Amino acid sequence: MKPATFEYHRPATVEEATALLAEHSHDAELMAGNQSLGIIMANRLATPEHLVDINDLDELSYIDVDDDTVAIGALTRHRDLAGDPALAEALPMFTEAAEQIAGPTVRNxxxxxxxxxxxxxxxxxxxxxxxxxxxxxxTSSEGERTVSARDYFIAYMFTDLAEDELITGVSVSREPFPPERTGMAFLEQKPATQTWPTISAGTSVRVDDPEADEPVVEDARVALANASDVPLRVEAAEEAVEGEPLTDETLDAAAEAAMAEARPQGEFHADEEYKLELAGEYTRRSLQASYTNATTDDTDTHQ
Ligand SMILES: Cc1cc2nc3c(=O)[nH]c(=O)nc-3n(C[C@H](O)[C@H](O)[C@H](O)COP(=O)(O)OP(=O)(O)OC[C@H]3O[C@@H](n4cnc5c(N)ncnc54)[C@H](O)[C@@H]3O)c2cc1C
Known part of the structure; x- marks a missing residue:
């Protein structure tokens, strides 16, 4: 099938793009990489009357890493995120997540x-x-706003984004993640290469002293993909490993917490029970990898 007919717009600035969205908000779709939208429109699951192609908005393509903040523009491609050395040094969870998305075409x-x-x-x-x-x-023609990731993802593929709004970028404070004491990992279980994961886990571990015999976990982050109807932050798993060195016992407790909070949908290749087990196992593996990365000197050991 081919997409239904639409009027094509190619704005040169963010202001032009948001003006178009304001004018046609109920009948317009933004087009960025077209890797998802193209499939949806070809199957006529979306039939917008106006397509606003934002690929000329070069101002939205950047990765800025300074001492305090990492800022990434919305039009930055997966390929560029995966290959950015400053980002890999500051927040390696981003680069590891980007390099595992689908195959080269989607990443490009x-x-x-x-x-x-x-x-x-x-x-x-x-x-x-x-x-x-x-x-x-x-941003929109009405002005700019900032929303935390925690408040943005509301329900299954339903967000805080209004029809006339455009995402310009994301930013992360570096303060909780000093590279010399922090390790991160993003681990996926996939049924096949170049496809979506069954479960993934993004974790970060900051230790008190990487040189110590038994470095203590000061701060942990655990989030799971495809384990709920929104990205799932598992604070109980974080608390299970914080305040002491990482051990089999604390990892067991973190895995149990992840299994207790996960609410995965069964899929053709992975029923709910299997995905629950994966949620626990990938929480464990990713935390262990993060701890190893935090406590070894070699920045190339990200697993
Ligand atoms: C085979 C395949 C496998 C994939 N595997 C994975 C995977 O493992 N992990 C993963 O994370 N993703 C995966 N994806 C999805 C991929 O990452 C897509 O590129 C991404 O989800 C959509 O990005 P896009 O730039 O192509 O957006 P588009 O397809 O152009 O747009 C998607 C939607 O976002 C809106 N939009 C785009 N940009 C903006 C903006 N700046 N502000 C507001 N709205 C905007 C559009 O209007 C549209 O509704 C896969 C895709 C395919 C085809």
Missing amino acids: LGTIGGSIAEADPAGNYPTVLAALDADLHI
Whole structure:
């Protein structure tokens, strides 16, 4: 099938794009990498009368890493996130999540803004944003606003984004994640390469002293993809490993907490029970990998 007919717009600025959205808000779709929208429109699950192609908005394509903040523009492609050394040093969960998305075509074209707008609970970035307490920056012809990732994802593929709004970017405070004492990991279980994960876990572990015999976990972050109808932050798993060195016992407690909070939908290749087990197991593996990364000197050991 082919998409229904639509009027094509290619704004040169964010202001032009938001003006078009304001004018046609009920009948318009933004197009970024077109990796999801193209499929939906080809199957006529979306039949917008106006397509607003934002690929000329170069101002939305950036990765800025300074001492305090990491800021990423909405039009930044998965490929560019995966290959950014400064981002890999500051917040490696982002680069690991980006490099595991689908295959090269999707990574070359797909954008972080499109992924956040789509808000698939299996999506990689929504999980990273939840784990890192990111802020989302949103604009419209009415002005700009910021919303936390925690408040943005509301229900299954339903978000705080209004029809006339455009995501301009995301930002993460670096203060909780000093690279010399922090390890991160993003681990996925996939039924096949180049497809969506059954479960993924994004975790971060900050220790008190990486040189100590038994470094104590000061701060942990645990978020799961495809384990609920929204990206799932599992605070009980974080609390289970905080305040002492990571051990089999604390990892067991974290895995149990993840299984207790996960509410996965059964799928053709993975029923609910199996996905619950994966939620526990990937919480365990990802926390262990993060701890290892936090307590070893080699920045190339991210697992
Ligand atoms: C085979 C396949 C496998 C995939 N596997 C994974 C995976 O493992 N993990 C994963 O995370 N993703 C996966 N994806 C999804 C992929 O990451 C998409 O690129 C992404 O979800 C959408 O990004 P896009 O730039 O292509 O957006 P588009 O398809 O252009 O747009 C998607 C939606 O977002 C809206 N939108 C786009 N940009 C903005 C913006 N700046 N502000 C507001 N709304 C906007 C559009 O209007 C549209 O409704 C997969 C996709 C495919 C086709």
